[in-house]
Amino acid sequence: MLSASHPDLITSYANISSVYDNIREYSKAFSYFKGALNITKGSLPPNHSAIQDVRQGIEIVRKKL
Secondary structure: OOOOOOOHHHHHHHHHHHHHHHOOOHHHHHHHHHHHHHHHHHHOOOOOHHHHHHHHHHHHHHHHO
8 A cells, every 4th residue: 555645646646637627527636636746745856747747737727617
């Protein structure tokens, strides 16, 4: 079992966010993207590309809210 802050969960959170985005559940998508961002900040170096990817996802969903 992975810890709640394990970097492998970033992809899972982002994928779940994408599913919610596709079914127009934008608040849930936003919530999962924020969870992914929290994990990236706590487990990856500040210049890691995953951080930018998650932030882009957040901005896309934020515009739809």
